[in-house]
Amino acid sequence: MKHALPVEELARDERFVRVELFTRAIDPRTVPDDRQRAGPRIKITPDRPDAPDAARVLMHGIFMGELQALEGAGRTCWDFETGSGPQEAPFELKLNMARQCWDEARHCEISVKLGEWMGTEIGEFAEATFLYEAACNPDPVLRLTGVNRALEGLAIDVFNTMREFARAAGDPVLEFCEDWMLADEVTHVKMGSDWLRKLTEDDPERRQRALEFQRVVDKLFSLGGFRGEDDDSPIRLARRFRELAGFADEEIDEIAGLSREARDEFLQHRAALAEDARERTGTDG
Amino acid sequence: MADPKKPRAAFAPWDRRELPGVFDVEESARRVGTYKWIEMRLFEALGGWVATVPELDVKLRLGTHCYHHAWHAELWHKRLPELREMNPDRLTGPPNENMVAFVAALTEPEAPELTIEKLVGVYRVLIPHKIAAYTYHLNNTSTITDAPTIRSLKFVLQDEFDDWRDGEMMIQSLLENAEDVERAAAHQARLEQLLVAAGGIAGPGTIGDPWAKPLEPEAEVPA
Numbered sequence: 001m002k003h004a005l006p007v008e009e010l011a012r013d014e015r016f017v018r019v020e021l022f023t024r025a026i027d028p029r030t031v032p033d034d035r036q037r038a039g040p041r042i043k044i045t046p047d048r049p050d051a052p053d054a055a056r057v058l059m060h061g062i063f064m065g066e067l068q069a070l071e072g073a074g075r076t077c078w079d080f081e082t083g084s085g086p087q088e089a090p091f092e093l094k095l096n097m098a099r100q101c102w103d104e105a106r107h108c109e110i111s112v113k114l115g116e117w118m119g120t121e122i123g124e125f126a127e128a129t130f131l132y133e134a135a136c137n138p139d140p141v142l143r144l145t146g147v148n149r150a151l152e153g154l155a156i157d158v159f160n161t162m163r164e165f166a167r168a169a170g171d172p173v174l175e176f177c178e179d180w181m182l183a184d185e186v187t188h189v190k191m192g193s194d195w196l197r198k199l200t201e202d203d204p205e206r207r208q209r210a211l212e213f214q215r216v217v218d219k220l221f222s223l224g225g226f227r228g229e230d231d232d233s234p235i236r237l238a239r240r241f242r243e244l245a246g247f248a249d250e251e252i253d254e255i256a257g258l259s260r261e262a263r264d265e266f267l268q269h270r271a272a273l274a275e276d277a278r279e280r281t282g283t284d285g
Numbered sequence: 286m287a288d289p290k291k292p293r294a295a296f297a298p299w300d301r302r303e304l305p306g307v308f309d310v311e312e313s314a315r316r317v318g319t320y321k322w323i324e325m326r327l328f329e330a331l332g333g334w335v336a337t338v339p340e341l342d343v344k345l346r347l348g349t350h351c352y353h354h355a356w357h358a359e360l361w362h363k364r365l366p367e368l369r370e371m372n373p374d375r376l377t378g379p380p381n382e383n384m385v386a387f388v389a390a391l392t393e394p395e396a397p398e399l400t401i402e403k404l405v406g407v408y409r410v411l412i413p414h415k416i417a418a419y420t421y422h423l424n425n426t427s428t429i430t431d432a433p434t435i436r437s438l439k440f441v442l443q444d445e446f447d448d449w450r451d452g453e454m455m456i457q458s459l460l461e462n463a464e465d466v467e468r469a470a471a472h473q474a475r476l477e478q479l480l481v482a483a484g485g486i487a488g489p490g491t492i493g494d495p496w497a498k499p500l501e502p503e504a505e506v507p508a
Contacts, residue, residue, distance in 0.1 A: 001333050001395040011397040013340035070348045072334035077351065078333025082325070091325075098328050098355030101335065105348030122341070132336075198494070 002266025003079045004136060007129050010071060015123030026245045043234045044161075046169040051273060055165065056120040062158065063111035070104035072135025072147055080140055084182045086206070089094065089140045090199075096191045103184045110177050131267070134217055141199050145210040148192025150217035155185045161240040186245045214284075218258050225263020229256050254258055306427025313431060314368035316422060318376030319487040321361035323388075325377070327411065328354035332335045339397045343404070343455050350451070353444040360437045367433060380488025387479040401459050402472045408452025409469070410476040414486050416445050421492040 012018075014223070038088035044054045076097040080089035089097075112122065159182040166174035200207035227235040237259070242252050296302070308316070331351040338344045365373040379385050391411060394402040423438045460466055485491025 001330070001337070001392050005333075005336050009337070009397075012343060013339045016299075031499050058455075070344070074332030074335035074348060074351060076332070077329045077355070091358075094325075094329070095355050095359055098332060098352045101332055101348040102352035105345045108348075144303055 003076070005075060005139070007133050007136065010068075010132060011128065012127075017123065017126045019126040019128060044165050046165070051169070052119070055124060055162075056118050056198050057116070058158070058162065059111060059115045059118055060120050060122075060125040061113075062155075062162075063115055063122070064125075065131055065155065066104050066107040066111055068129065068132040069136070069147065069152070069155075070108060070134055072143070073100040073104060075135060076143055077101070083138055084192060087138065093140065093195055093199075097193070100188055100191070103188065107181055108123040109185065110181060114174060114177055128192045130220070137213070139206070139210070141196060141206060141210045143193050144192040144199075144212045145214035146217045148188050149196065149247075151221065152185050152192065153218075153245070153247070154221050154227065154235075156182065156189060156241045156245065157235045157238045159185055160241060161235045164236070182241065186241050189242070189245035189247075217259065218255055219262060222259045222262035224266035225259050225261075227255075228259045228263065233259075261267060289319075297366045300329070302428035304427055304429050306431055307425040308422075308427075308431070310368055313426065313434060314365060314370045314376055316418075316487045317364050318362050318369060318373075318378060319380050319384075319435065320418070321358050321365070321373070321377045322379055323384075323411075323415070323486050324354045324358035324361060326359060326388045326392070326448070327407070328352070333392075334403050337395055337397055338400050338403065340400055340459070343400060343459075346451055346455060350448050353448060357444065360441065364434060364437060380486075381483055383479065383483035384486070384488070387476065387483050390476055390479055401456065401465060401469050404452055404456045404459070405469045405472045406476050408449055409454060409473045410480060411486075412445055412449045412452065414480055414491075416442065416449065418446065418486045418491045 044051055044058065074097075076089060077094050080087065080094075082089065082091050082094060084090055115121065131147065131151050134151060135143055137143045137146060155257065159178045163175055163178035163182060166172075166178055196207065196210060200210060225233075227233060227237060229237050229239075237252065237256055239252055243249075311339070328351050331347045331354065335344055335347050335351070338347060362373050362377075365376060370376050379388070391406040419438050419442050421434060423442070426434060428435065456469065460469060480486075
């Protein structure tokens with residue numbers, strides 16, 4: 001078995017359909033047309049008529065994320081020789097990644113069962129593979145910042161939001177499961193924070209590269225500013241849990257800033273598209 | 286109520302533990318070092334295979350089992366300094382080159398259509414050998430002086446038995462015709478020969494005479 005498995009070779013059964021992240025985001029089955037026109041500020045609340053559909057989409061996305069997180073953690077166990085060099089992974093880091101494999105496998109099981117409970121099935125929605133791609137970085141520290149800190153950090157925000165949604169919707173099973181998964185995600189993000197500090201203690205340049213990679217992933221997954229701190233943010237930034245996971249206040253502020261930037265860019269992009277449409281059709285849009 | 290001042294034996298009548306054991310500290314440490322090495326190779330391979338296996342149930346089980354073996358590696362890693370090996374890496378290694386060849390063959394399958402080979406190598410060859418080695422160690426070490434190793438062996442064996450059963454059931458669910466059965470048997474035979482040549486996971490004497498010589502591979506083992 002080779003080291004570093006390209007994303008194209010991720011093994012799937014015939015139910016799965018793979019698309020680009022952007023394609024998935026504009027897929028009307030993922031986000032209905034009217035919602036896309038409304039912009040990024042569409043929070044899932046139980047009173048929304050399409051709340052069950054929106055929750056199913058999100059749950060399927062969670063399942064796909066967990067699956068790729070499992071695969072990524074597994075590859076980190078295999079892809080690197082054991083050691084303390086820049087292209088190696090320490091024994092204890094591999095143990096943490098193996099532990100994460102088990103946790104992600106459980107999360108897959110949980111999300112499959114929750115998905116069935118919510119009325120969706122595996123493969124109903126498309127799969128974007130960016131999480132696994134972030135897990136393929138040749139530097140293990142960048143894997144940790146890209147996956148454990150950025151994407152698992154996003155998972156903290158998502159699970160916390162889903163837990164609140166479940167509470168509001170009166171779904172104790174969903175709330176119970178999200179609460180447990182949230183605990184695991186805090187552990188994974190803390191692993192990332194601890195290893196980042198440890199492995200780059202004497203290498204500020206490597207730390208900088210790792211944090212820059214984290215910023216890129218965080219920005220990409222801000223997806224039009226859907227994650228933020230406002231009441232209407234679809235995904236709320238979970239400050240308290242991020243602190244538990246080793247994020248400093250200024251790091252959380254930075255993510256909030258990235259999200260605002262992404263939202264502004266989305267609004268500008270949408271305004272430009274509207275202007276373009278007006279010019280082409282000679283109407284007021 | 287029994288008189289609390291009445292002298293009692295240190296060993297209760299039902300406690301049959303004895304001092305003698307087959308392994309001295311040095312031999313115990315050597316074996317534990319080989320156990321750690323093979324557990325590491327196994328959890329790394331299981332982790333790597335997760336992304337290469339299309340069968341969803343197998344993918345998830347491999348992820349779970351990956352951690353079991355990582356935890357075993359951690360237990361053995363922690364035991365080594367207690368056996369006077371202050372640099373655990375020194376004793377973390379294969380017993381011989383034949384064992385390295387076995388692991389290379391075990392971890393060779395990669396393509397998504399080779400799930401049977403991946404599972405057979407782990408669950409029909411390696412794990413049964415691990416169970417044999419751990420059981421031999423458990424039954425032959427001093428039940429008093431080496432109690433910490435015994436405690437770890439019991440935890441580890443519980444996982445091994447559970448994973449063995451899981452793996453065997455996954456294999457049986459994938460074997461659908463005579464060709465599949467032959468594939469599984471051929472791969473098992475190939476790996477078994479390599480592991481026999483290594484003398485077991487701890488080398489010659491893994492489950493018996495420590496002076497036993499390894500079997501020489503007669504010829505190139507066919508792929």
